[in-house]
Amino acid sequence: MLDFSFTSPTKYIFGQDAEHSAGSMAADSGMTSVLVVYGGGSAIRSGLLDIVLKSLQNSGIAYIQLGGVQPNPVDTLVRKGIELCRQNSVNGIVAVGGGSVIDTAKAIAAGVPYNGDFWDFWAGKAQIKQALPVGVVLTIPAAGSEGSGNSVITLTPEMRKISLRTDFALRPKWALMNPKYTFTLPPYQTACGIVDMMAHIYERYFSTTPGVEVTDRVAEGVLQTIIEQGAKVMTTPDNYDVRANIMWSGTLAHNGICGTGRKEDWTSHAMEHEISALHPNVAHGAGLAVIMPAWMTFMAQHAPQKGAQMARRVFGVTNTDDTEAALEGIELLRKFYQSIGMPLTLSELGVNESEIPAMVQRLHENKGAIIGGYYQLTAKETTEIYHLAL
Numbered sequence: 001m002l003d004f005s006f007t008s009p010t011k012y013i014f015g016q017d018a019e020h021s022a023g024s025m026a027a028d029s030g031m032t033s034v035l036v037v038y039g040g041g042s043a044i045r046s047g048l049l050d051i052v053l054k055s056l057q058n059s060g061i062a063y064i065q066l067g068g069v070q071p072n073p074v075d076t077l078v079r080k081g082i083e084l085c086r087q088n089s090v091n092g093i094v095a096v097g098g099g100s101v102i103d104t105a106k107a108i109a110a111g112v113p114y115n116g117d118f119w120d121f122w123a124g125k126a127q128i129k130q131a132l133p134v135g136v137v138l139t140i141p142a143a144g145s146e147g148s149g150n151s152v153i154t155l156t157p158e159m160r161k162i163s164l165r166t167d168f169a170l171r172p173k174w175a176l177m178n179p180k181y182t183f184t185l186p187p188y189q190t191a192c193g194i195v196d197m198m199a200h201i202y203e204r205y206f207s208t209t210p211g212v213e214v215t216d217r218v219a220e221g222v223l224q225t226i227i228e229q230g231a232k233v234m235t236t237p238d239n240y241d242v243r244a245n246i247m248w249s250g251t252l253a254h255n256g257i258c259g260t261g262r263k264e265d266w267t268s269h270a271m272e273h274e275i276s277a278l279h280p281n282v283a284h285g286a287g288l289a290v291i292m293p294a295w296m297t298f299m300a301q302h303a304p305q306k307g308a309q310m311a312r313r314v315f316g317v318t319n320t321d322d323t324e325a326a327l328e329g330i331e332l333l334r335k336f337y338q339s340i341g342m343p344l345t346l347s348e349l350g351v352n353e354s355e356i357p358a359m360v361q362r363l364h365e366n367k368g369a370i371i372g373g374y375y376q377l378t379a380k381e382t383t384e385i386y387h388l389a390l
Helices: 018-028 048-058 075-087 099-111 187-205 213-233 240-254 267-278 284-302 305-315 322-339 353-367 379-388
Strands: 011-014 033-038 062-066 092-097 134-138 150-155 160-165 174-177
Touching: 011 018, 011 240, 018 048, 018 092, 018 134, 018 174, 033 048, 033 075, 033 099, 048 062, 048 092, 062 075, 075 099, 075 150, 092 099, 099 134, 099 150, 160 267, 160 353, 174 240, 187 213, 187 240, 187 267, 187 284, 187 305, 213 240, 213 305, 213 322, 267 284, 267 353, 267 379, 284 305, 284 322, 284 379, 305 322, 353 379
Parallel strands: 011 174, 033 062, 033 092, 092 134, 134 174
Antiparallel strands: 150 160
16 A cells, blocks of 8 residues: 555535535635525526525525526636636635536636636646635536536637546535435436446556555445436435435545555546547537446457456356456446446547547647546547547
8 A cells, every 4th residue: 555645624514404504614614705606597596506406595695696608618618707706805615516627617716816828738838826615506416526626618719628636635624415406317418427426436446556455445345336326316206315326426436535545547527528528419428328238348459457456346147367356347337237228339429530649649738648547548549549449
C-alpha cells in the first residue's frame, strides 16, 4: 500500500427532508449571498427548487439563479455564472441537480476569485489557490461529484472535454441527499448513473499497487451492491431503500475512499470523454458502458490479474486461468449492462469507425503520448481499444 493523505470534508445530510436544510447549511458554511445553479425543468417540476430557495430565504441568505445546465456541461454557462457572481457579490454556490450541475457550480466557484480565465485550471496552466464554497442538493446519483473535488467541463467551440481533479479545493462543503427525488428518473438515466458509479470504482480497482486488500474489498462490496440494487431499481423505481442504496453507492464510489493508498487508472474515462465531446448527446454513462468493457478486454490479454480477481470476487467466476476468468467476468458485466438497457457498442452510440483517428489524436493531445495507470497505452493501443468497442 502506498502512503496517502485523505481529506473528505463534505458534510452529508441523507434522507427524508434533507433538502430543507439548505439554508442552515449555507449559513453554517459562511454563505450570505449565493448563486443557485440548476439544470432543466425537473428541479422546478418536482418543487425541489422552490423548497431550496425558501430554505435559503428563511435563513436570511440572498440568492440569484442560473438555470439551463445541460449534460456534458460547457464553458459558456460557467463564464456567465462567474460574471453573475462578481456583479452580485456572491460568496457561495448552491448546486441543485446532478453531476453536470455540480461540475458547473465548481467551475464557477474556481473562476470567481481568479484574475485569469477559469479554463487555465482545466488546461493545466494554473492551480486553484482559492474557490467559493459549494453546497449540493443532489437529484441524480451517478457522477459522485457531490463528494469529490473533480469537475468535467467542455471548452467550446473546440469541444475539448477535460476533467480537473483536486484533493480539497473543489470538494463541496455539504451535500443534501433525499432519495425520493430520484424516484421519477427515467430508466435510461438511472442506468447511466449505475454504469458511471461502477466505472468510478473500476478506475481505482484496476491498480498495480500491491497490499491494498482493504480497498479491494470495499470496492468489491460496493460493486456487488450496485449490481444487486441496480437490477431491483429497474423493476421497483419507487422503492425508497433501493434508491437510497444506489444514491449512497454513487457517493462512496467517487469520494476517494476506494482509491486510498493505490495507483489509479482513469483511461476509460479519458477515452469516453472523447466520444461525448464529439457527440454531446451521448450520456457519459452510456459511453462508459461501451468503453470500459472494451478496455477490460484488452487488459485480459495483457494484464489479466486484476480483471480475474474482479470476476471471481464480484461475479463468482470459478475459472482458474486468469485470462479466461477475466473474459468471463467481462461477459457477465456486459450482460448486466444490457439487462438495464445500456448500449454495448460504439455503433449503438452513433460513433463511426472513421471517427476513431480523431478521437485518438485528441485523447493523446489532452492526456499525453502515454496514458494509463494500470497499463501504459500509446496511440496504437488506444486505437485498438476503440476498435474493440465497435
